[in-house]
Amino acid sequence: MSDGRDRSGPRLPTTIDTTKPHEARFYDYWLGGADNYPVDRALGDRIAAHVPTIRTMVRHNRAFLGRAVRYAITELGITQFLDIGTGLPTARNTHEVAQEVDPAARIVYVDKDPLVLAHARALMTSTRAGKTAFIHADLHDPESILADPTLTATLDLDKPVAITLTMIMMYFRDTDDPHGIIARLLDAVPSGSSLTISHPTADFNAQATAEAVRACERAGITMVPRTRADTEKLFAGTEIVDPGVVTLEDWHPELAEESLYEVDPDAGPAWIWAGVGRKL
Template structure:
């Protein structure tokens, strides 16, 4: 889809009667694109697991640091952002094009609420390009095929998977999705990933009951994974320093960052 095309309605009708992740996440980071049902579930989860609001903000801040690092220090000019979520301040294309106006970005999501706001993601510098693909993460072949209309897949691409694989409940399927997408991009590409965990060293034990409540009262269902399971998504890749860490600690903005139960990492495809 080009900048002058309207998003399709292929994802179905917007359901405002059930809390939805994109809207609840928007609520946690202080956005206004949410409804009472999202706020109620968001408040309940935050009451059970207060750090979740910090996780939401930390995940977004990690995105900014990762994109800036890849553009300014690694020369990346192409981004495939899978599981875009609702537009907010400093979206991927804004961060990348601020430093490198010729950057090209393709967003991928299939939530009706995100589709409704996709026009915000289709602004671009004259030198660069942005695109939005209405596609499901479970269909990586479709994502790659349609992304190739905007991205040159013979040149390095940063594949962004922030807070999306936790909605693919089958771990083997999630690993296969990563493998398929990474196999379509060349050496010199990157995987940028965040993922919630129940690991106690990151304070993740509270995720267990919070996610149980979520899965009973909201959509889509979610899961957390251990360090070993998240590390497996990076098989065959080379971690950039400091490796797989709490996302607040990846190129931390402060000398003593807090720890949140959300892994974050960036890795190179050699």
């Protein structure tokens, strides 16, 4: 029975605004990608002026994503992935890592950025045994993701799903109800599913992080660093697996593959907490 609600999702922009910086594009710039514009590079440089090791940190985050994907398959037995806040296609995307381990793995990517939409075909390559798909939606409205027919056409929500939220929850203020949004996603998947989160923090250098936050806010981009304790709270409804919420480089380093990105070994710890939880 219908509740009369429009399930078609919000009307997200499909044109690219090159006059304003965008999260996916300055992240791409830090990774050394080419899908960014002068306004993105300018903001990326302003942040890097306060956090000089930011490029190493985002490379650590990319490596963490790969380890978390391999862990989900080999240790948790999960072969379905809902990757939200996908970002621009780059080396070692979720489907590439997952389908190397299990060619039948299935992946749904979600992002609100129209530039990611424009590159969606690169995200939808797949092995014959597996499947990948892309949903153009905004996590602020989780129903726009869960109600999209692409989701259930690709993933079997009666079986465990690995929900991936790497470097995205910092764009949500507490007033946006990030805990409620995550709870809604977890409600849609069965026990045994997993939740992967990485999240910037001010725990290591409050002053430098505050300056980076101000640079983002002046550019119209929300940026909310969270403490380790607050990041742990985002895993409510799950049991956090060992080694718990730790810095990126300390999360199961034994699962690392040879990095495709140069990482400065002397950069110090990434100012980013990371962990994986298993839905109870």
